[in-house]
Amino acid sequence: MISEKRFNEILDGFANIDPILVVGDVGVDKYTYGEVNRISPEAPVPVLEVNKEWTKLGLAANVSDNLQSLNARSTLCSVIGDDLNANILEGLLEEAGLKTWGLVRDGSRMTTFKERVVTESQQICRIDYETKDQIDSAVYKRVQDRFNEFKAAHSALILEDYGKGFFTKEVTEFFIKEAQEEGRLVAVDPSRTTPPSWYKGATLLKPNKVESLMMAQCLGSNETNIEKVAELLVDKLNLKKIIITLGSEGMGMIDTEGDGKFHKIPTVAKEVFDVSGAGDTAISAIVCALASGASLQEAAWVGNCASGVVVGKQGTALATQEELKSFYPAFNK
Numbered sequence: 001m002i003s004e005k006r007f008n009e010i011l012d013g014f015a016n017i018d019p020i021l022v023v024g025d026v027g028v029d030k031y032t033y034g035e036v037n038r039i040s041p042e043a044p045v046p047v048l049e050v051n052k053e054w055t056k057l058g059l060a061a062n063v064s065d066n067l068q069s070l071n072a073r074s075t076l077c078s079v080i081g082d083d084l085n086a087n088i089l090e091g092l093l094e095e096a097g098l099k100t101w102g103l104v105r106d107g108s109r110m111t112t113f114k115e116r117v118v119t120e121s122q123q124i125c126r127i128d129y130e131t132k133d134q135i136d137s138a139v140y141k142r143v144q145d146r147f148n149e150f151k152a153a154h155s156a157l158i159l160e161d162y163g164k165g166f167f168t169k170e171v172t173e174f175f176i177k178e179a180q181e182e183g184r185l186v187a188v189d190p191s192r193t194t195p196p197s198w199y200k201g202a203t204l205l206k207p208n209k210v211e212s213l214m215m216a217q218c219l220g221s222n223e224t225n226i227e228k229v230a231e232l233l234v235d236k237l238n239l240k241k242i243i244i245t246l247g248s249e250g251m252g253m254i255d256t257e258g259d260g261k262f263h264k265i266p267t268v269a270k271e272v273f274d275v276s277g278a279g280d281t282a283i284s285a286i287v288c289a290l291a292s293g294a295s296l297q298e299a300a301w302v303g304n305c306a307s308g309v310v311v312g313k314q315g316t317a318l319a320t321q322e323e324l325k326s327f328y329p330a331f332n333k
Helices: 004-016 060-069 084-095 137-153 169-181 209-218 226-236 278-291 296-310 321-332
Strands: 020-024 026-039 046-059 074-081 103-106 112-118 123-129 156-160 185-189 241-245 251-255 262-265
Touching: 004 296, 004 321, 020 060, 020 137, 020 278, 026 060, 026 074, 026 084, 046 060, 046 084, 046 112, 060 074, 060 084, 060 156, 060 278, 074 084, 074 137, 084 103, 084 112, 103 137, 137 169, 156 169, 156 278, 169 185, 185 278, 209 226, 209 241, 226 241, 226 251, 226 262, 241 278, 241 296, 251 296, 262 296, 278 296, 296 321
Parallel strands: 020 074, 020 156, 026 112, 074 103, 156 185
Antiparallel strands: 026 046, 112 123, 241 251, 251 262
16 A cells, blocks of 8 residues: 555646657547337347437547546547548547647548447447558558657657557557657557567556466466466566556556566455446556656556546546545545
């Protein structure tokens, strides 16, 4: 545990760090909410009587939204389509006070758009519009040019990989190398479909439990002990830090720039309503804390509490500084 005073000091530092550069797959999350009172006469499926609909920033765009909610600045760099959903995404960014200048349009792709049809008690279905093909090299060149314009003015880089075609081996290595040359922290929120070797040399890797086990398998190990898995990933991928989110079991971590030992902290979630976006919240809070001078364990506590706030909300939610400052002392009693 860390003291409430130290917890608040770390949060207060978020406003003073240089912007964080967020690179990766972006999209829009739509929620269609209603009640089911009957089965359709046309087919054996429920009829949803819609009460409300709303859209939110999704994937890496949700990371930027989380950073904004935590009182930290960011720049988002990605590829979107040249379609109606791209307009919706840019509109949501502008409404949130986030810049769109890091987005590159590609007319050959669909902007990722996920619609969740939900009731009070369950999700009925999800409808995905997306292109997962590898991005064209000419489009990548435009992204890299944007990245090179931004990198020097940012305190850290978050690579948010959702496996939608944005990352290739060469592009991932490019981002890590360029940010390292600027002396910037590079944090990776990995995809379970991406070869883990692509992330080699990152400062921080933040997989969840399933992702960490799959990455270990890809590296030739059948190890299931989380401490051993963390040690393996640090060694094989030349990482300085790792945090593995363990759901109800909390978080496990190693900091080679600290004591180099495996540490574990418990979860702080009081109730879990919806885990959508909790990983985005965790990586946002953790990187902000590290950029503010927190140790890895301190950053993990901040990320843990931020996740605890959002899983108690419906849909892809955000955590504010005020909520965190109220949440931590209540948990710490």
